[in-house]
Amino acid sequence: MVKKIYLLIASMFFIGMATAQQSFVKQKGHQFLIGEKPYYYIGTNYWYGGLLALEKDPARGKLRLIKELDFLKSKGINNLRVLVSSEGEGKINGVVRVKPALQTQHNVFDTALMKGLDFLLMEMGRRKMYAVLYLSNNWEWSGGFMQYLNWNGKIDNDTLKRKLTWDEQRDYTSKFYSCDACKADYQKQVYFVLQHKNAYTGKKYINEPAIMAWELANEPRPMRLEAIGAYKAWITNSASYIKSMDKNHLVTIGTEGFMGTEENLDLFKEIHAGVNIDYLTIHIWPKNWGWFKEAPTKESLQGVIHKTSDYVNVHEVVAIQLNKPLVIEEFGLPRDGHAFDPSAATGLRDEYFGNIFSIWAKSRAKGGAISGCNFWSFAGLSKPIDGQLFWKDGDDFSGDPPQEEQGLNSVFNSDFSTWKIIGKYLKK
Secondary structure (H helix, E strand, C coil): CHHHHHHHHHHHHHHHHHHHHHCCEEEECCEEEECCEECCEEEEECCCCCCHHHCCCCCCCHHHHHHHHHHHHHCCCCEEEEECCCECCCEECCEECCCCCCEEECCEECHHHHHHHHHHHHHHHHCCCEEEEECCECCHHHCHHHHHHHHCCCCCHHHHHCCCCHHHHHHHHHHHHHCHHHHHHHHHHHHHHHCCECCCCCCEHHHCCCEEEEECCECCCCCCHHHHHHHHHHHHHHHHHHHHHCCCCEEECCCCCHHHCCCCHHHHHHHHCCCCCCCEEEEECCCCCCCCCCCCCHHHHHHHHHHHHHHHHHHHHHHHHHCCCEEEEEECCCCHHHCCCCCCCCHHHHHHHHHHHHHHHHHHHCCCCEEEEEECCEEECCCCCCCCCCCCCCCCCCCCCCCCCCCCCCEECCCHHHHHHHHHHHHC
């Protein structure tokens, strides 16, 4: 009798383990799976999500986070792309960076800061939501590669702080991939994050089912042609390093598409072909890429939509060739008239978003490779300060990082017409 009880307990244990394992998002061919069911999603970028619970005022912190997650879940959004950490403090490339930082000083990690991300993941898990976590940044607004270069003597303090020209920024950032000490520091932070134990769930991050994927960085680019060889090696080595520690989660690079690989589609394909890269990503930025002048207009929008569709289609072909999913994980458009006020109209943005969602919906209907899309960016209940364009310490976090005008690409809870468009495609 005792033996039968032990066998029963053992079988229940293994059944429980199998059930828990099914809750992780997996990749099979050109689809994501949860259990045996395909996972297609409309999600959002919520880069500051791991910082909210650190606010001393609960109304601006944990309570705001809970309300925003409830709101997103009610709209059918169950995938959030979140910044894991920022590196360093003070001005960088002429702008104020994200704070508080996980790594305030070289190789000094603030463990207490992880409780913000811990809380987010716990609450996401309760709502069956999934997080894509990016581990560093090609761009200066969270420290990223430029900060690693500074810590290792490749950029002096004065140069780090002043506004660089575009050519200077490319020259400096491209050196990250050939800086062995910088890459070792990056891996130290990756190890710290992956081995961290969630204070609320008791799970190490490598065993945390609310995490869907690790992203090597936000928009890592070679920046210069001569850096391509080192860039490819860094991607291969970084993905292998993560997989060596974590068998549960997906890994992707975080690229923009061929716009982020020196306009080289073959390079985009090559870096995503690796055995440790589970899916492809693209980002689409019509304003930054000069697809319209000054502000989007009704007349210019159709050209922007046409270029966007072409951009997606080109990369979808690569995803099909590699037999891996494709996620359109960043895309944004300013409000009508390039206004920043949350009350300004979003008619052009709504039409633009609707076009991308329709591409995703067609893929979903046929079980295609375009598996997800995360619009940029959710601002929730945040309230921009009248007459103030840029973020200052103590302001609400919003969808726009500190270096960009607050309200530029943010989607607020109050953007009813945008949520109506999103709901239209999720209900289908």
